[in-house]
Amino acid sequence: MVKLGLLSNERMARGINWTLLSDPLLKHLNDQADARLIAPPSGVNGLRELPRLAKQLRRVDALFHMNGRVRPPLAFQALSRLSSAKLRAVFYVDPWAHLLERIVKTDRQQRHDLVFIPYREAFDRLSEDEGGERYRYLPFAADTQVFCSKGQPRDVDILWMGRRDTALHGALLKLSDKHGLNYLYREKTGFIDDPAELGALAARARYFVVTPPELERSGGFSPLVMRYLEGLAAGCRLLGTFPKSGEFEALLPSESLLEVASDGSDLEARYLADQTDDAGWTASAEAARIVREQHGWDSRAKQIAAAIKAQLGQAT
Numbered sequence: 001m002v003k004l005g006l007l008s009n010e011r012m013a014r015g016i017n018w019t020l021l022s023d024p025l026l027k028h029l030n031d032q033a034d035a036r037l038i039a040p041p042s043g044v045n046g047l048r049e050l051p052r053l054a055k056q057l058r059r060v061d062a063l064f065h066m067n068g069r070v071r072p073p074l075a076f077q078a079l080s081r082l083s084s085a086k087l088r089a090v091f092y093v094d095p096w097a098h099l100l101e102r103i104v105k106t107d108r109q110q111r112h113d114l115v116f117i118p119y120r121e122a123f124d125r126l127s128e129d130e131g132g133e134r135y136r137y138l139p140f141a142a143d144t145q146v147f148c149s150k151g152q153p154r155d156v157d158i159l160w161m162g163r164r165d166t167a168l169h170g171a172l173l174k175l176s177d178k179h180g181l182n183y184l185y186r187e188k189t190g191f192i193d194d195p196a197e198l199g200a201l202a203a204r205a206r207y208f209v210v211t212p213p214e215l216e217r218s219g220g221f222s223p224l225v226m227r228y229l230e231g232l233a234a235g236c237r238l239l240g241t242f243p244k245s246g247e248f249e250a251l252l253p254s255e256s257l258l259e260v261a262s263d264g265s266d267l268e269a270r271y272l273a274d275q276t277d278d279a280g281w282t283a284s285a286e287a288a289r290i291v292r293e294q295h296g297w298d299s300r301a302k303q304i305a306a307a308i309k310a311q312l313g314q315a316t
Contacts (some may be wrong), residue, residue: 002309004033005057007065007076010041014068015192020064020226021064021093024143028301033308038079041093048073054082054179060088062168062308068094070102072110077157080110085112087312089114090303091138094120097219104129114311116304119223120245136307139247142297146199149235149288157181159205161198161227164272168211168240171264191192199225199234208236210257224248237284239271251295256287285304 006024006026009018038053040046053075057063060252063085065076065248072090080272081090085276100122107115108131116138117123123137158172158181169185176183184201192198202208207230212222222244231238238257242248249255259276274280293299 001008001034001139002062002305002312003060003307004035004305005031005060005063005083006030006035006037006040007063007072007079008037009066009068009073011039011100012073016104016198017093017226018066018068019195019231020143020146020198023302024297025091025301026068029300032301032305040073040075040079042073042075048077049084050075050078053079057083057085060085061312063107063210064089064304064308065093066091066093069105079266084195086115087308089117089308091115091118091304092122093118095119095126097122097125097221099219099268099306102124104131107131107134115306116307117220120231120247121221121223121230129177138300138303139224139251140226140229141295141297141300142233142291143195143199144292144298145231146195147202147273148199148228150200150203152156154204154205154206154260155182156184156201156205158183158204158207159236160185160209160214161202162186164263165211165214167263168260168267168285171267178268202231202234202236205231205236205238207258208232208234208242210238211262212245213313214243215288219300221245228252228257229291229295232284232287235283235285235288237274252287252290253283255283 006029008026008294036056038056040049040053063080063083067090088111095117113134115135117135117140118140120137123135126132126135155190174182210228210231224243228248241262260270
């Protein structure tokens, strides 16, 4: 069995997204392989602990970590250099278009052998460059233990977690005021940093609003982000707009998302018609099943472990 070293940022400063990203993935990877989890603190304290932590990485075959920036934290870089691992693998969380050149440079400098990219548009560009064989397309996933149907009443008509598009949000406010809907968003719920609480809230929602990142922020990419998968995993019907990358339609039934204009101009008509559209709700239930079976972090852990094992087999 492959001996895998997992570098975790759980002792570093981070936001809630990491508890829904690296924590479940590393947990499932730990179950998939003979793994050792290493969690250095940030800053000077992390560097001071390097000798002790490096000893724990002796005799591992491969190292893996999630990278939220272009360059890994200093402690991760140092541990990678101190390790005798035959293979180094990384998953980039936000490979935006304007960062791709720096990502390629970092991968060469850090000697990354396997690089997992969650955005199809980013993967297509990276795989065309010299050294592109190290890149693998691996979409985001949902923490299906947090986001799941909990059998409780769906007393929230519409839920929008996180960043919102102003025009669509305004249309949703008008819709909810006119029809007496319970529309929840961050200003109403407050900031929720407990994954269990976030999952419980999503499990109460009928519709879960999703939109791709703004093109200005992403450098022109329109990828499939976690929210789409999390809403479906929670048993909701998605409402919003499709990513322009085509990733959603490639992986999931397109009818599971109630598509509306990005400015909300057709929201009321589309929403009212959907209340009697059994096909849309049936597609949402099927999409929820697919996410739980194929697009949870447990599935991604199996794919990563298999890719690492195959790469090591090619190298020996």
